[in-house]
Amino acid sequence: DTAVSQTPKYLVTQMGNDKSIKCEQNLGHDTMYWYKQDSKKFLKIMFSYNNKELIINETVPNRFSPKSPDKAHLNLHINSLELGDSAVYFCASSQDHGAGNTIYFGEGSWLTVV
Amino acid sequence: TQLLEQSPQFLSIQEGENLTVYCNSSSVFSSLQWYRQEPGEGPVLLVTVVTGGEVKKLKRLTFQFGDARKDSSLHITAAQPGDTGLYLCAGAGGTSYGKLTFGQGTILTVHP
Numbered sequence: 001d002t003a004v005s006q007t008p009k010y011l012v013t014q015m016g017n018d019k020s021i022k023c024e025q026n027l028g029h030d031t032m033y034w035y036k037q038d039s040k041k042f043l044k045i046m047f048s049y050n051n052k053e054l055i056i057n058e059t060v061p062n063r064f065s066p067k068s069p070d071k072a073h074l075n076l077h078i079n080s081l082e083l084g085d086s087a088v089y090f091c092a093s094s095q096d097h098g099a100g101n102t103i104y105f106g107e108g109s110w111l112t113v114v
Numbered sequence: 115t116q117l118l119e120q121s122p123q124f125l126s127i128q129e130g131e132n133l134t135v136y137c138n139s140s141s142v143f144s145s146l147q148w149y150r151q152e153p154g155e156g157p158v159l160l161v162t163v164v165t166g167g168e169v170k171k172l173k174r175l176t177f178q179f180g181d182a183r184k185d186s187s188l189h190i191t192a193a194q195p196g197d198t199g200l201y202l203c204a205g206a207g208g209t210s211y212g213k214l215t216f217g218q219g220t221i222l223t224v225h226p
Contacts (some may be wrong), residue, residue, distance in 0.1 A: 107156050
């Protein structure tokens with residue numbers, strides 16, 4: 001069973017479109033995250049939710065809107081996609097939001113904006 | 115802003131060689147983690163070090179946390195082609211809510 005699963009794995013879309021990436025974890029964790037990995041493999045946190053409540057919101061354009069319907073799901077909606085949004089987006093989860101917890105990552109969603 | 119500088123960025127070696135990857139910061143971290151990421155997959159945790167000066171071994175991999183908890187190293191002995199991948203260090207700060215600061219990563223290629 002996949003612990004953290006995200007869909008779609010690959011997404012190619014045109015500039016200006018709106019797209020969503022879905023994420024689900026079956027680990028019973030309280031905290032979920034969205035990370036962005038750029039073309040140089042640099043991984044940076046975007047958002048973190050704990051029990052459906054937003055606790056980390058890094059400097060991310062407001063075109064990116066996370067939604068957590070329950071603690072097992074954290075979806076990412078992106079409006080008006082731009083070329084610079086092309087990256088790999090990783091969903092992740094951890095037991096809680098304490099520092100040093102093991103973070104379990106999904107397999108990533110490869111977004112290409114053309 | 116906490117920054118982690120990881121070096122080298124690229125490492126290409128022959129099977130059987132030893133290597134060390136470094137992770138340095140001017141900030142103190144409450145813990146430091148090492149992840150390995152294979153192509154097409156997400157990062158997977160290898161180890162967490164918490165105590166200054168701590169050394170942890172995972173088969174041929176040795177991880178060390180600096181005494182001041184500002185730096186860490188990963189040493190691989192007798193590298194094998196299966197060790198090929200992206201290695202990431204990540205630090206957790208005292209005020210973070212599970213927020214990890216990642217280094218730039220080291221792409222390791224071990225040739226048979």
